[in-house]
Amino acid sequence: MWGTLAAMSGFGSVITAMVTPFDDAGAVDLDGTAELARWLVEQGNDALVVTGTTGEAACLTDEEQIDVWRAVRAAVDVPIIAGSGTNDTRHAAELTGYAKDAGMDAVLVVTPYYNRPSQAGIEAHFRHVCAATDLPAILYDIPVRTGRKVSTELLLRLAHEVPNVVGLKDAAGDPGETARVIAEAPDGFVVYSGDDPLTLPLLAVGAVGVIGVATHWAAPVMAEMIAAFQKGDVARAAELNARMLESYAFETGDLNPNPVPTKAMLNALGKPAGPCRPPMGFAPEGLADRALEVHRRLYA
Numbered sequence: 012m013w014g015t016l017a018a019m020s021g022f023g024s025v026i027t028a029m030v031t032p033f034d035d036a037g038a039v040d041l042d043g044t045a046e047l048a049r050w051l052v053e054q055g056n057d058a059l060v061v062t063g064t065t066g067e068a069a070c071l072t073d074e075e076q077i078d079v080w081r082a083v084r085a086a087v088d089v090p091i092i093a094g095s096g097t098n099d100t101r102h103a104a105e106l107t108g109y110a111k112d113a114g115m116d117a118v119l120v121v122t123p124y125y126n127r128p129s130q131a132g133i134e135a136h137f138r139h140v141c142a143a144t145d146l147p148a149i150l151y152d153i154p155v156r157t158g159r160k161v162s163t164e165l166l167l168r169l170a171h172e173v174p175n176v177v178g179l180k181d182a183a184g185d186p187g188e189t190a191r192v193i194a195e196a197p198d199g200f201v202v203y204s205g206d207d208p209l210t211l212p213l214l215a216v217g218a219v220g221v222i223g224v225a226t227h228w229a230a231p232v233m234a235e236m237i238a239a240f241q242k243g244d245v246a247r248a249a250e251l252n253a254r255m256l257e258s259y260a261f262e263t264g265d266l267n268p269n270p271v272p273t274k275a276m277l278n279a280l281g282k283p284a285g286p287c288r289p290p291m292g293f294a295p296e297g298l299a300d301r302a303l304e305v306h307r308r309l310y311a
Contacts, residue, residue, distance in 0.1 A: 150176060
């Protein structure tokens with residue numbers, strides 16, 4: 012069932028929320044962006060999210076975001092999902108309106124952050140932004156960053172009433188509520204794990220895959236884990252998940268929040284990434300060595 016749902020979504024099971032490569036001066040590296048996108052697809056990603064949280068969208072201008080969209084679209088032929096949400100409803104709607112002309116296949120719309128609106132305010136935001144495009148829209152619920160949890164009732168209402176709301180990236184950390192969303196959503200509505208360590212638990216309640224971070228370097232293992240689970244080999248899925256635990260722990264933390272470790276990993280592997288823009292900034296000394304250790308053990 013899960014494999015069929017993933018295919019129906021048009022986006023597949025393994026999707027990376029891609030970093031935005033910068034050069035040493037902090038400018039967007041569009042050639043590196045295209046190169047990285049191609050490599051991620053070669054590693055087994057079914058689709059890519061660009062200019063999301065991991066892509067440092069909050070530190071990009073609209074023009075830079077659209078340039079990134081176009082560069083990735085020209086580089087690969089898998090589905091591309093544009094992170095087009097902001098905390099400003101009018102701004103998010105305007106940016107979302109550019110996605111189709113830039114060749115995007117869908118948009119990812121995050122809960123408005125910082126403002127801490129009511130559920131009614133969140134609903135108005137999502138409806139207005141999704142109305143700005145006829146592209147499929149995936150809602151993104153990540154209360155640890157936005158300061159607000161989107162209620163299950165609201166998620167279900169939007170899934171049933173807004174025609175282009177087709178899915179959810181779930182980073183809310185409550186598999187019980189996710190199970191309810193999946194059970195009560197309309198046919199064709201898909202849920203992706205938005206938190207790598209919870210991917211296997213969310214698959215168990217009906218999620219179709221992951222929009223991940225560790226998938227920058229662990230996509231083959233993640234794909235194998237999801238495939239094993241879909242075939243009913245839960246023991247093998249659990250074994251593969253255990254192999255990725257170190258990668259999950261590495262990808263973010265208080266000392267080195269996402270995407271600092273991911274860029275350290277890519278740089279260590281010789282892939283385009285560069286530094287993060289402030290306020291994230293440069294990776295601390297020793298993180299590259301740690302990255303290579305994590306990578307070596309994953310594929311040992």
